[in-house]
Amino acid sequence: MNYVEWLRVRNALRVTAICLGVLIVICLVVRISVAAQFGDRSIVDRIGREKDTVVTHSVVDGYNRTTMTNAREHTTVVIEDQPGGGKIIQVTEPSHSSRDRSESVEVGPVNVSTSQESGGIEKTTIETNRPVPFAIYLGIAAVIGLIVATVLGAPFARENDGHLEFAFLKPLSRTNNALGIIGADCVGILGSMIMAIVAFAIMHAFFEIPHFDFSGINATVIPVAIALPLSWYALLNASTASLKRGAGAVLGLAWPAAIVSQTLAHFNLGGSLAGQAFHAIFWGVSRIFPLTYVSFEGHDSDLSTLGPKLMVTATILTGLFLVYGALAVVQWRRVEA
Amino acid sequence: MPVVLTVDPRSGVPIYLQVIEQVKRSVALGVLAAGEQLPTVKQLALDLTINPNTVAKAYRELERDGVIETAPGRGSFVRGNGSIETTKTAATDVARDAIEAAVREAKSIGLLADDIRTLASAAIDRWFREDA
Amino acid sequence: MSTISIKNLRKTYGPYVAVDDLTFEIPDACVFGLLGPNGAGKTTTFKCMLGLARATSGSVLYDGAPLVPETLERIAYVPERSVLYEWMTVAEHLEMQRRAYKKFNVARANELLAQFGIDLRKKARALSKGMRTATMVALAIAREADILILDEPTSGLDPINQRHVLNLIINESARGATVIFSSHQIGQVERAAERIAVIDRGRLALEGDVDSLKADRKIVEAILPSESFALNGLAGDSHILRLDRTGRIVRAMTSSDAAEVLAKFEALGASGLRIVDLNLEDIFLYAVSPADATADVVEDTKL
Numbered sequence: 042m043n044y045v046e047w048l049r050v051r052n053a054l055r056v057t058a059i060c061l062g063v064l065i066v067i068c069l070v071v072r073i074s075v076a077a078q079f080g081d082r083s084i085v086d087r088i089g090r091e092k093d094t095v096v097t098h099s100v101v102d103g104y105n106r107t108t109m110t111n112a113r114e115h116t117t118v119v120i121e122d123q124p125g126g127g128k129i130i131q132v133t134e135p136s137h138s139s140r141d142r143s144e145s146v147e148v149g150p151v152n153v154s155t156s157q158e159s160g161g162i163e164k165t166t167i168e169t170n171r172p173v174p175f176a177i178y179l180g181i182a183a184v185i186g187l188i189v190a191t192v193l194g195a196p197f198a199r200e201n202d203g204h205l206e207f208a209f210l211k212p213l214s215r216t217n218n219a220l221g222i223i224g225a226d227c228v229g230i231l232g233s234m235i236m237a238i239v240a241f242a243i244m245h246a247f248f249e250i251p252h253f254d255f256s257g258i259n260a261t262v263i264p265v266a267i268a269l270p271l272s273w274y275a276l277l278n279a280s281t282a283s284l285k286r287g288a289g290a291v292l293g294l295a296w297p298a299a300i301v302s303q304t305l306a307h308f309n310l311g312g313s314l315a316g317q318a319f320h321a322i323f324w325g326v327s328r329i330f331p332l333t334y335v336s337f338e339g340h341d342s343d344l345s346t347l348g349p350k351l352m353v354t355a356t357i358l359t360g361l362f363l364v365y366g367a368l369a370v371v372q373w374r375r376v377e378a
Numbered sequence: 379m380p381v382v383l384t385v386d387p388r389s390g391v392p393i394y395l396q397v398i399e400q401v402k403r404s405v406a407l408g409v410l411a412a413g414e415q416l417p418t419v420k421q422l423a424l425d426l427t428i429n430p431n432t433v434a435k436a437y438r439e440l441e442r443d444g445v446i447e448t449a450p451g452r453g454s455f456v457r458g459n460g461s462i463e464t465t466k467t468a469a470t471d472v473a474r475d476a477i478e479a480a481v482r483e484a485k486s487i488g489l490l491a492d493d494i495r496t497l498a499s500a501a502i503d504r505w506f507r508e509d510a
Numbered sequence: 511m512s513t514i515s516i517k518n519l520r521k522t523y524g525p526y527v528a529v530d531d532l533t534f535e536i537p538d539a540c541v542f543g544l545l546g547p548n549g550a551g552k553t554t555t556f557k558c559m560l561g562l563a564r565a566t567s568g569s570v571l572y573d574g575a576p577l578v579p580e581t582l583e584r585i586a587y588v589p590e591r592s593v594l595y596e597w598m599t600v601a602e603h604l605e606m607q608r609r610a611y612k613k614f615n616v617a618r619a620n621e622l623l624a625q626f627g628i629d630l631r632k633k634a635r636a637l638s639k640g641m642r643t644a645t646m647v648a649l650a651i652a653r654e655a656d657i658l659i660l661d662e663p664t665s666g667l668d669p670i671n672q673r674h675v676l677n678l679i680i681n682e683s684a685r686g687a688t689v690i691f692s693s694h695q696i697g698q699v700e701r702a703a704e705r706i707a708v709i710d711r712g713r714l715a716l717e718g719d720v721d722s723l724k725a726d727r728k729i730v731e732a733i734l735p736s737e738s739f740a741l742n743g744l745a746g747d748s749h750i751l752r753l754d755r756t757g758r759i760v761r762a763m764t765s766s767d768a769a770e771v772l773a774k775f776e777a778l779g780a781s782g783l784r785i786v787d788l789n790l791e792d793i794f795l796y797a798v799s800p801a802d803a804t805a806d807v808v809e810d811t812k813l
Contacts, residue, residue: 044606045595206593209562211610212583378562387700390728390787392721420684427676428701429541430684432721486784 042228043221045207046196050229053192057185057233061240068244085109088118127170127249136163147171150249172254173245178238179259179266185237186230186270191292193226194277197373198288205378219370223278230270261351265335268358272331275365282372299330306333331358382409385426393428397436399472402445405456406469416446416454443471513538514559514657514688519568521554528554529712532568536690536705541683543703543720544692545794551712552692553590556661560587572657583612586655590662592642594634600645601630607649619652622678626671639666644675651678658682660691664698676702696791706790708797716797720790727751727793728768732760732775733782744774752796761786763796 085107089096093113099106104122111117116134123129127150136157145154152168197219200208211218245251253259277295281288305323310316327333334354383400385393404410416422419437423430437454440446445468448454484494519532529551536542546552557563559570561577572581594603600623608614623630626644634642643666650658660679664672672695679702682689693699699706700720708716716723734741737758744762745753749771752763760780764771768785776783788796 044609045598048598048602203591204593204595205562206587206589207595207606210560210582210585210587212579212581212612214579377564378557387697388789388791390724390789390792392724393701394721420681423680423684424677427673427680429704430680431539431541431704435721483784486782488781 042225043218046222046225049196049199050193050225050232053189053229054232054236057189057236061236065240065243068247072247085120123170127168130167130169132165132167133158134163134165136161150245150251170249170252172252175253175255175259176262178241178253179262181241182234182237183266183269186234186266187273189233190226190230190270190274191277191295193229194274194292194295195281195284195288196222196226197278197369197376198281198284201283201285201376202288203285205376209378215374216370219373223275223366223369226274227271230274231267234266234270258348258351261348261355264355265351265358268355268362269331269335272358272362272365275362275369276329276331279365279368279372282369283376299327299332302327302330303333303336331361334358383422383426385428387428394432394436394439397422397426397428397433398439398443399475401436401440402443402468403472405445406466406472410456412456414456416456418453443467513573514690515571515574516555516559517569517571519555519558519570520566521551521558521563522566527712529558529709532709532712532714534707534714534717536688539683539686539688540705541679541703542688542690543699543706544690544709545696545699545706546692546709546715547798550709550798552709553661554712555709556587556589556659556690556692559659560585584656586650586653586658588643588646588650588658588660588663590665592634592639592646594637594642594645596635597633599631599633600628600637603634603645603649604630604652607653611653613654615652615654618654619648622648622651625674640668640671643667644671647675647678651682654685656687658687658689658691660689662692662694664693664695672698696794700790708794710798716793723793724788724790726764726766726768727788727796728764729786729788730762730764730768730771730775731782731784731786732762732772732780734758734760734780742778744778747771747774763788 085096088094088109091111094109094111097108097110099108101121104124106122107120109118109120114134116132118133119129119131121129121131143154143156145152147153150170150173152171153165155163155165158164200222208218209215213221242251277292280295281291284291302323306320306327308320308323310320334357383397383404385396385400387393389396401410401416410416416437417425419430419433422433426433437446437448441448441454444457446454447457481494484497489497514536516535517533520530521528532551532555544552544555554563558565559577560582570577575581598606604616604619607619608616620630623645626641626648628637628641628645628648634645637645643663647660647663650660658679663679664675667675676698679689679691683702689702691699691702703720705719706717706723707714735758739758741753741760744750749764749767750762751765754761754763760775762771762775772783772785
């Protein structure tokens with residue numbers, strides 16, 4: 042591993058750790074202040090103080106159950122502690138609307154579902170601490186990875202800018218030299234992703250012990266999440282490998298270029314020859330960028346096709362990583378001091 | 379070993395010749411005694427801030443001229459036997475160069491042989507007057 | 511053994527010819543001085559020697575073989591301008607070099623840095639130009655390399671440190687290393703170098719052993735009987751490189767056998783004959799500069 046590049050990686054990881062640390066501290070502060078206001082103890086007390094409300098506590102199968110009944114308003118709230126630290130809250134009340142409505146919303150570990158029972162009764166069930174699809178965490182980690190990949194993204198250009206008398210006079214081939222640098226950066230990118238997962242797990246744990254769902258596509262997302270920032274890094278490296286100056290401009294323009302080309306590729310520019318040509322160009326350009334392969338349309342929530350689609354994406358991204366990496370190395374072999 | 383050598387790298391005279399001349403001069407004056415050890419090549423090079431191979435070259439010629447002798451592993455020494463001869467040879471070499479230069483210069487500005495001889499005699503008379 | 515032979519080296523950058531048809535050899539354990547005006551191609555030559563630039567044609571061979579990564583284990587280089595990483599400390603640079611090469615004398619590096627008065631904890635950006643040069647020199651010497659190449663190693667240094675670097679070069683030579691260095695300080699080259707090459711506008715203007723050059727290259731000065739006195743083709747003499755005439759004074763620069771040339775002038779009837787020694791600066795200036803501005807007539811017989 043290249044020592045100089047390792048120092049750069051270490052600095053980048055240090056900054057990442059500090060940023061994540063700040064997030065953790067903020068989260069802790071929020072948690073503590075929220076707990077005072079919204080802990081279930083205080084909610085129970087507040088509801089219990091309302092007129093005509095009867096509060097009973099019981100223990101079912103070793104877990105606490107709190108039942109609050111308001112006979113006048115025909116409303117019952119049952120809070121059950123669950124094994125693993127979550128809660129199930131069931132609210133039974135007269136229906137508010139005449140429509141026959143059943144809906145379910147899931148946000149991370151929390152699931153809220155509403156159903157209409159017979160006799161004009163609406164039942165709302167809130168479940169907390171459901172297993173979180175690990176894919177969400179991987180998504181967050183991938184974003185951090187993309188950022189760190191951009192920060193580390195032009196290692197050859199940085200050497201080209203007045204340091205080749207050190208870099209190229211080492212007694213090893215330029216190829217091995219290049220691979221050592223790429224290796225250090227990849228370790229850094231992956232390291233930052235792990236740090237992100239750990240940091241968010243810690244923040245999650247402030248609220249409740251996180252449970253992860255690794256089933257189904259959650260495992261398949263892992264190679265995609267790893268390959269995405271690495272292929273982005275490889276693209277940035279290949280775009281800047283021959284530059285001495287101006288690498289910063291390329292890194293800065295890379296994100297807008299990716300987003301713009303992807304957006305433009307979506308538009309149907311009409312059937313005219315010009316329209317088709319431009320569409321083809323935008324579509325072609327967008328294929329350069331790794332992020333293009335990771336955006337899924339709404340209908341892809343059908344899990345049976347999503348799994349194979351993710352494997353294809355992972356393969357494409359890995360291919361891009363290797364191709365762009367090779368392009369970068371080949372360019373750097375030809376650079377003159 | 380108190381060896382006082384100076385060289386002028388900016389002069390047109392090759393440095394190794396200057397070193398040779400200076401060593402001969404030192405021997406002639408007795409500053410370098412018979413059997414005395416010269417500085418090592420490396421030491422002299424560092425003292426004078428000149429190339430070590432230049433010093434080595436000078437030492438080789440001094441050895442060829444019979445002024446010094448080198449014992450491998452021990453160093454270079456002023457030749458001990460026939461020291462009076464060595465001193466005289468060295469002194470003669472130094473003086474010869476100076477006199478040749480003077481004669482050449484005098485001739486170049488137009489003096490004839492007899493003029494130069496007259497000047498030389500006068501100079502000898504003057505500088506050896508104390509010895510008379 | 512580390513003989514470096516440069517053969518017909520040519521390097522162009524687009525239409526610009528940086529060096530052209532350079533051929534010379536650097537013998538083992540020699541101290542070799544590379545002289546030349548600014549922009550002459552000295553740095554380009556070094557770059558081609560080290561594989562930092564690709565020669566357009568020609569070759570650089572180390573003991574008969576082209577440069578390969580393993581050869582770089584034996585070569586240490588001090589570039590002309592700072593290549594230190596601004597954001598790294600001197601100590602980190604030391605560590606970098608220690609890890610990169612099999613042979614790196616950490617104690618010697620520390621010793622040299624202390625002699626130059628450089629604080630290891632300082633970041634490179636906090637160092638003055640001279641300190642940066644000194645750092646690179648220290649890192650190179652600590653390599654104890656067989657071949658040491660230095661490009662203007664004393665630029666930016668005060669006279670004391672300049673002398674210190676010169677002593678380091680002499681020390682390396684005494685150790686048996688081959689040292690190649692370029693400098694605008696001819697006095698330094700004069701002291702330390704055994705052989706020199708002069709590069710001017712990309713071409714080899716002069717090459718040889720310093721002592722031989724000083725012995726051979728002399729000015730024969732003569733006063734001619736009259737201003738229009740014919741020299742009878744003396745200018746074509748094989749020993750005369752250049753002839754400057756100002757009024758009745760003639761100065762002939764010889765490539766060898768100055769005494770013989772002097773005799774020829776004498777035979778012609780010239781007077782006021784003398785042989786003037788040339789130091790390395792004179793030799794260098796004659797090799798690179800156009801005619802002496804005060805001469806009425808100059809015949810450049812051969813370069």
